[in-house]
Amino acid sequence: MRRSLLALILALLTGLAGLTAADAAPAPAWTARAEDHPRAVVQTDVPVRMSDGTVLRADVRLPADAEGRPVPGRFPVLLTIIAYNKALMSGPGASALGGDPDYFAKRGYAHVSVDARGTGSSGGDWQAFSARENADSGEIVNWAASPERPWSNGSVGMHGASYMGINQLFAAGHRPPGLKAIFPQVPAMDTYRDVVASGGALDVGFIPLWMGLVTGAGLVPPAYGAREPDSALQTYLDRVQGATSFTAPTLLEATLGLNAAFDGPFYAERSPASVLDRIDVPTFLVGGEYDLFQRGTPMVFDALRKRGVPVKMIYGPWDHVQGAGDHLAEAGHGTLQELQLRWFDHYVRGQADPALDTDVPPLTYHEIGSGQWFSADQWIGEQRARSFQLSGTSLPGRPGELVDSAPRPGQSTVPPVPVSGLCTRSTNQWTAGLPNAVGIAQLCGDNRWNDLSGTVFETAPMAEAVRMRGPINAHLNASTPTGNGMLSVSVSSVPPDGSVDRLTGGWQVLSHRALDESRSRYLDGKLIQPFHPFTREAQSTMRPGVAEPVDVEVFPTGAVIPPGHRLRIAVQAFDVPHLLPTVRDLPAALSPVTLHTSPENPSEITLPIVPASEGI
Known part of the structure; x- marks a missing residue:
C-alpha cells in the first residue's frame, strides 16, 4: 500500500497526469529515426562504487533482440540520476525520465538510471545536492563511460527533469571527459532565490512536500534485499538517519528563522550557479512560465549563452508537472523524446545534423495572452x-x-x-x-x-x-x-x-x-x-x-x-x-x-x- 501511494504521488510530481497537448502543434521539419532493435532488457541494482567507498545502485537497459537477449556491442549511454527511487520511476513515474527509457535502448543507446546517494536502493546519507553528492554525479558519468562497462562506448549524455535536471548541471560542472551533452528539464539556478525562500520568506508549499517525498520513497525496501540482506539493512538504516540528521533539522532551522532561513554557503553549495562557469557541454533546457524554477532556468540559459556554450531553451506555458512531461510538442520542434533523440544523436552518437541549428533556434518561448510561440537569440537582448x-x-x-x-x-x-x-x-x-x-x-x-x-x-x-x-x-x-x-x-x-x-x-x-x-x-x-x-x-x-x-x-x-x-x-x-x-x-x-x-x-x-x- 505504501509503495502504491508513493508511486501515485511521484507520478503527479513528475508529470504523469495531464500530458496531452492542448493545441495541435506544427509538424517539425525533422523526422525521428525508427527503432534499431525490437526490445530492451534491464539489469537491476548494478553496484556503482564511489571514491569514498559508498555503493550506489543502477538499472541498466540495453538493446535486445526479439527474444529479449542483449545485443552484443558497445553503445552510447544516456544517464539519469534519480532521487525518488528508480524502482518507482521505472513504472508509473517513467515520464520524468523523458518517457519510456526503452525508447532509447531500442534506438541503440544503453540507458542507465542511478539512485542518488542516500535515496532509493543506493547507500549513504541523502544531503540534497551536497558537495559529496555533486561529486558523485561526475563519478557516475566516469563509471558509465569507463571501458570496464562492456556495453559502453565511452560517450555519455544525461537527461531528466527537476532534481534529475539539476544534477546534470553539477555533473557537467565536474567536466567528466565522457560527458558529451545534457538535456535538463525545469532545473534550478539559485536554489535559495528560485524556490526555498523567494524574497526571503519560506516556501511551505513545495519544499516540505518534496523533502518528505524523497525521504518516503527511500523507505521502500530495496529489491536486492533477498540476495544482499546486510547491504539492504544498512541502506534502510541510512534512510532513517538521513531523515533525522538532514531533512527534519533543516526544516526546523528554517521555520525558526535560524541559519537555514538565510542565504549562504549551505545554499551556494546546492545551487548550479556555483558551477555554471565550468559547464561547456551542449545543453538543451526546458523551462516553464508557471514552473517552480520559472526564475532559474532562463538564468542558466543566459549564463551559458553568454559564455558561448551551445545551448537552447524552450520556455513554455507549463507548471512543474507539465514541464517534466511531454508538452514540448506545443513548441513545434517535435515531442520530448524526439527532440532528445535528435540532440543526443548529434552530440552523443556523433551523427551529423546540419539542420539542427536552423530548425531549432537558441530560444523558443510562449507568449501568455496570445498563445503564440516566438524565437530569439538571447533571453535579454533587444528589449x-x-x-x-x-x-x-x-x-x-x-x-x-x-x-x-x-x-x-x-x-x-x-x-x-x-x-x-x-x-x-x-x-x-x-x-x-x-x-x-x-x-x-x-x-x-x-x-x-x-x-x-x-x-x-x-x-x-x-x-x-x-x-x-x-x-x-x-x-x-x-x-x-x-x-x-x-x-x-x-x-x-x-x-x-x-x-x-x-x-x-x-x-x-x-x-x-x-x-x-x-x-x-x-x-x-x-x-x-x-x-x-x-x-x-x-x-x-x-x-x-x-x-x-x-x-x-x-x-x-x-x-x-x-x-x-x-x-x-x-x-x-x-x-x-x-x-x-x-x-x-x-x-x-x-x-x-x-x-x-x-x-x-x-x-x-x-x-x-x-x-x-x-x-x-
Whole structure:
C-alpha cells in the first residue's frame, strides 16, 4: 500500500497526469529515426562504487533482440540520476525520465538510471545536492563511460527533469571527459532565490512536500534485499538517519528563522550557479512560465549563452508537472523524446545534423495572452525598459492608476490577510502543479477575488499591444509600524470583462530589502532584476512609519497585454500556501504595510518590453 501511494504521488510530481497537448502543434521539419532493435532488457541494482567507498545502485537497459537477449556491442549511454527511487520511476513515474527509457535502448543507446546517494536502493546519507553528492554525479558519468562497462562506448549524455535536471548541471560542472551533452528539464539556478525562500520568506508549499517525498520513497525496501540482506539493512538504516540528521533539522532551522532561513554557503553549495562557469557541454533546457524554477532556468540559459556554450531553451506555458512531461510538442520542434533523440544523436552518437541549428533556434518561448510561440537569440537582448508609476490611492473596488508620468500623491494600505494567495495560479505553481494535475486548478484561474485582499493599480486600456520577456522589478516605497512584513506582488492582464489573468509574481520581505547593485540586472539604466543578499548580516528592519524604497524581484515571463486590456499590479502581504514568515518574523508580518505614491516617494514597475515585430 505504501509503495502504491508513493508511486501515485511521484507520478503527479513528475508529470504523469495531464500530458496531452492542448493545441495541435506544427509538424517539425525533422523526422525521428525508427527503432534499431525490437526490445530492451534491464539489469537491476548494478553496484556503482564511489571514491569514498559508498555503493550506489543502477538499472541498466540495453538493446535486445526479439527474444529479449542483449545485443552484443558497445553503445552510447544516456544517464539519469534519480532521487525518488528508480524502482518507482521505472513504472508509473517513467515520464520524468523523458518517457519510456526503452525508447532509447531500442534506438541503440544503453540507458542507465542511478539512485542518488542516500535515496532509493543506493547507500549513504541523502544531503540534497551536497558537495559529496555533486561529486558523485561526475563519478557516475566516469563509471558509465569507463571501458570496464562492456556495453559502453565511452560517450555519455544525461537527461531528466527537476532534481534529475539539476544534477546534470553539477555533473557537467565536474567536466567528466565522457560527458558529451545534457538535456535538463525545469532545473534550478539559485536554489535559495528560485524556490526555498523567494524574497526571503519560506516556501511551505513545495519544499516540505518534496523533502518528505524523497525521504518516503527511500523507505521502500530495496529489491536486492533477498540476495544482499546486510547491504539492504544498512541502506534502510541510512534512510532513517538521513531523515533525522538532514531533512527534519533543516526544516526546523528554517521555520525558526535560524541559519537555514538565510542565504549562504549551505545554499551556494546546492545551487548550479556555483558551477555554471565550468559547464561547456551542449545543453538543451526546458523551462516553464508557471514552473517552480520559472526564475532559474532562463538564468542558466543566459549564463551559458553568454559564455558561448551551445545551448537552447524552450520556455513554455507549463507548471512543474507539465514541464517534466511531454508538452514540448506545443513548441513545434517535435515531442520530448524526439527532440532528445535528435540532440543526443548529434552530440552523443556523433551523427551529423546540419539542420539542427536552423530548425531549432537558441530560444523558443510562449507568449501568455496570445498563445503564440516566438524565437530569439538571447533571453535579454533587444528589449527596452518601460516603467509605469503607481499613482493615487487604491481603495477596495477602486484601483489606483499606473501611469507613464506625473503620478498623483497617495497612500494605500496593504492589509495583513493571512489567506491571500490561497486560490490563485500561485497555489498551483508552488505545489508543483498538483492542483492542475488532478483537474482543480481552473477553479482559481481568475485572480480578481484574491486582489481584493490587497491594493491594486492598473493602466487605462492599452491602445496597442505591450509585449514583455524577462524579469520585472517593482520599486515600491513602503512603510510599516513594525519595521517588517512582506510584499507579494502579482502582475496581471485585465480584459474588458474584468477577469484577472495572473501572469507572474514576486515577493520581498521588507527587512531583506538591502540591494547588491553589482549582482542586479539593469536595462537602459533601469533595474529589472534586483539581487538581495538575504543574509543575516544584511537583514535590517525599517524605521517604523517611515517610507523606504523596496525593490521586489518579479519572476520572469513572456507575455502580452493586448489592445483593450489593462496592465495590473496587485500587492498583498501574504501568498499562501506558497510562503510564510519564519516564527521570528511572524508577529511583525501581522501588521499593515502602506504604499506611498508621489514624486517624492515614487513607486513604479519596470518591464522588459519586446518589439512587436519579433516572432516566428
